Amino acid sequence: MVVKFLDLKKQYLSIKQEIDSAIFRVIQNSAFIGGDEVLCFEKEFAEFLGEGVKTLGVGNGTDALEIAIESLNLPQGGEVLIPANTFVATAEAVVRNGLKVVFVDCGRDYTLDIGDLESKITPASVAIIAVHLYGQSAKLNEILNLAKKYHLKVIEDCAQSHGATYNGRRVGTFGDVGAFSFYPGKNLGAFGDGGMIVSRDFDCLQRCREIAHHGGLSKYEHRIIGRNSRLDGMQAAILRVKLKYLESWNARRREIAGLYLEGLGDMLDIALPEVKPSCICVWHLFVIRTLKRQTLMEVLRKNGIEYGLHYPLSLPNTPAYAPFVKGIECKNATCWEDEILSLPMGEHLEDKEVQKVIEVLKDTLCG
Known part of the structure; x- marks a missing residue:
């Protein structure tokens, strides 16, 4: 008997009819970029997270982090405190935004150690990334209190925590902005790459939308220098099925x-x-x-x-x-x-x- 670490084929076979139907629906409608599947998944994921949450589907979890950080307009060279024990995308998103990473030790739950976090806050600090690692929430009360005390932004990295809660509320809904990954091996995984940016701040999410859509909110509108990062219709349709489970x-x-x-x-x-x-x-x-x-x-x-x-x-x-x-x-x-x-x-x-x-x-x- 082989005990698999992960078995995506078994998961697919358990919901095969629904997945196949969703894929066929996208092909039949030829809505491969954007379209109803993406809009519906964004709405359904927002409802899953809780009242007042806004969502934006993007190309992958790393894009979600990069764009989320960019939307906060943090000063170039500012310090962002992140866990030493996390996937590299957390650090990449910081550095690629022209910011400096400051590594913080992890506690016994593998998330940010609060004592070490506060000891590394300096006048140059601008933000904290709370990574909800291995499926467990970071110590959000303490992190948010420190952020308020030192006037720091809080980004939630929820790549491993789809559905996790802290004090009865879904992670991703506490900080200024949050980022999810739908890499296939996640608790909620696509059949390829995908990501989601979430926030209760409408203006913040609109800035994310502009960045991700070539710098504008409509076609051929380029108000800022943006990039291209979109959740495609096929992945959205698959994720809509999986979200129910x-x-x-x-x-x-x-x-x-x-x-x-x-x-x-x-x-x-x-x-x-x-x-x-x-x-x-x-x-x-x-x-x-x-x-x-x-x-x-x-x-x-x-x-x-x-x-x-x-x-x-x-x-x-x-x-x-x-x-x-x-x-x-x-x-x-x-x-x-x-x-x-x-x-x-x-x-x-x-x-x-x-x-x-x-x-x-x-x-x-x-x-």
Whole structure:
């Protein structure tokens, strides 16, 4: 029995008729760029997030972040505080906007450590990017309080947190602007690239729309220097189908996480994920830490169990971002990059597959 880390084919087959119908509808209507499918998905995703939210579909999650940051008109060279432990797109979006990244260490829940965050705020700081990593919300109350205290903008990176909540409210709706990715492996994933910018600020979203549509709100209108980033009709149609299942898929992820937490709870050699009571986690990833990672990876591989490393290097330790870290320490992110291990997670898993993972880990560490 092979235990897959991710199984997009199985997911497709479970909703094949609806997906095929949606794809055929787009082809039949020939609405490949924009059109009703995109408008309907934007509306439905806004309703999913909550009252008062505005949305804009774009080409991918990185574009969503870049455009969201650009819309805030931050001063060139300003410092943006981001987690050391996140996907590289978070940092790319900052640097490509002419801003400077300042890396902040992660806490036990892998999101921004609040003490380290405040210690790195300077007069040059202009914004904080709150990354809701692995499906769990960042510490939004504390982040928003610091943003208010120091007059900083807050961007939410929701690429791994579709449907996650903080104090009963969907992530993406707290900061000045938020960004989602619909990369195929996400909790809500397209059959290609796609992204979404979200905000309660109508003017902010209009600026995003201008940037993404060649600098104008209508064809051949170019009020500013813009770019081209659009969610295509095919992806929107597919995402409309999948959005109907997102809550049930996330609920299944929570069931699987519960099995892992219970089955591995007495393992002294494994540090399990810490979940805040204020957050409903959607478990994009189930990440453990262990000093015996190499041994576990070899045993998992021999037993047909797929795994992942998220992330093998924290961003301050990558060649691209080494110039940004002079005098900056991120001890947890650096230490944990040799310990983190992502176990199979997703609604595709059956209980017996999860139990196999648990048994292999326990046999290896206790045998």
